[in-house]
Amino acid sequence: MTKILKVSNLEKTYSSGSKKLTVLKDISFTVEEKETFAIVGPSGSGKTTLLGLCAGLDQPDHGAIELCGEEMDSLSEDERAILRNKKVGFVFQDFQLLPTLTALENVAVPLELLGAKNAEKAGKEWLEKVGLGDRLHHYPSQLSGGEQQRVALARAFSNDPEILFADEPTGNLDAETGEKVEKLLFELNTETGTTLVIVTHDIELAQKTGHILRLKGGKIIENTLTSQ
Template sequence: MSKILNVHNLRKTYSSGSREITVLQDINFDIEERETFSIVGPSGSGKTTLLGLCAGLDRPNAGSVELCGTKLESLTEDERAILRNREVGFVFQDFQLLPTLTALENVAVPLELQGAKDATKKSKELLEKVGLGDRYHHYPSQLSGGEQQRVAVARAFSNSPSILFADEPTGNLDAETGEKVIELLFNLNKEAGTTLVIVTHDLELARMTKRVLRLKGGRIIDNSIAAAQ
C-alpha cells in the first residue's frame, strides 16, 4: 500500500521577543493510505502544530511534508488551498461551522467550491447518515454541541477526501456524546476508505486507531501499533 503522507526532518520554531522557541524538532514518520493514525502527547507537546504542518495550513522552518504525492513546500498558498479542498477533510474541536449558513449549506460548502452539481443531494445524504436528516435548515446556534460536531463530520466527508485530519474531535463534548461522534467518524471513514489522522489527549480514543505516534517536548518518543489492535 502506498504512502499518503511523508514527513521528513520537520522542525518548527516561533519567535518570542528575542527568544526562539522550538515547538517541533526531528519529526520523521509516514502514513499509508487508508490507515487510521493518532497523534498523542501532553499539552504543549506540538500535536496541533504538527497537524497543521501535515495539512499545509502552516509551513515548517525546516524539513518536508509530502501529502498525496505532492511536496507542500513547492506549492504557493493558493495551490495548497486547492490541494486541501480536493484531498483533505477536517474536523476541529470547536466545530468551525459558518454561523450564517444552515447545516445543509455548511456541509455543501466544500462541494460547491469544487463546482459539484449534486452538492445539495450529497449533503442531504451525509446529514441523514449522521442522524440529522431532520435538521437540514437549522443554523449552528439552533443545534447542540453534539449535533454541530455531527454536521462537521458530514462536511469533512462531503468532498470525498483522501485523508481526514481530526483535531481533538471530542474535546468540547461530554463523554456519551463524544462516543457517538467517534463511532460515526470511524464508520464513515471505513465506508469511504479514507486515511484518518486524529490528534487527541484521549488514550482510549488513540487505541482505536491502528498506529499511535507519541510526542513529548516537540519530539517523537514512540511510533507504534496501538495496543488495542
C-alpha cells in the same frame, strides 16, 4: 501500501520576543493510505502545530512533507489550498461551522464552491447518514454540540477526501456524546476508505486507531502500531 503522508526531519520554531521556542524537532514518520493514525501527547507537545504543518496550513522551518504525492515545499500557497480543497478533510474541536448558514448549507456550500453538481442533494444524503435528516434547516446555534460535530463530519467526508485530519474531535463534548461521535467518525472512515489522522490527548481514543505517534516536548517518544 502507498504512503499518503511522509514527514521528514521536520522542525518548527517560533519567536517570542528575543527568545526562540522550538515547538517541533526532528519529526519523521509516514502514514499509509487508508490507515487510522493518532498523534497524542500532553498540551504543549506540538500536536496541533504538527497537524497544521502536515496539512499545509503552515510551513516548517526545516524538513519536508509529502501529502497525497505532492511535495508541499514545492507548492505555492494557492496550490496548497487547492490540494486541501480537493483531497483533504478537516474536523476541529470547535466545529468551525458558519453560524449564518443552516446545517445543509454548511455541507452543501463547500461542495458548490468545488464545482460539485447536485451539492444540495449530496448534503442532504450526508446529513441523513449522520442522523440529522430532520435538522437540515437548523442553524448551528439551534444544534447541540454533538449535532454540530456531526454536521462537521458530514462536511468533512462529503468531498470524498483522500485524508482527513481531526484535531481533538471530541474535545468539546461530554463523554457520552463524544463516544457517539467517535463511533460515527470511525464508521464513516471505514465506509469511505479515507485515511484518518487524529490529534488527541485522549489515549482511549488513540488506542482505537491502528497507529500511535506520541509526542513530548516537541519530539517523538513513541511510534508504534496498535493491535487494532
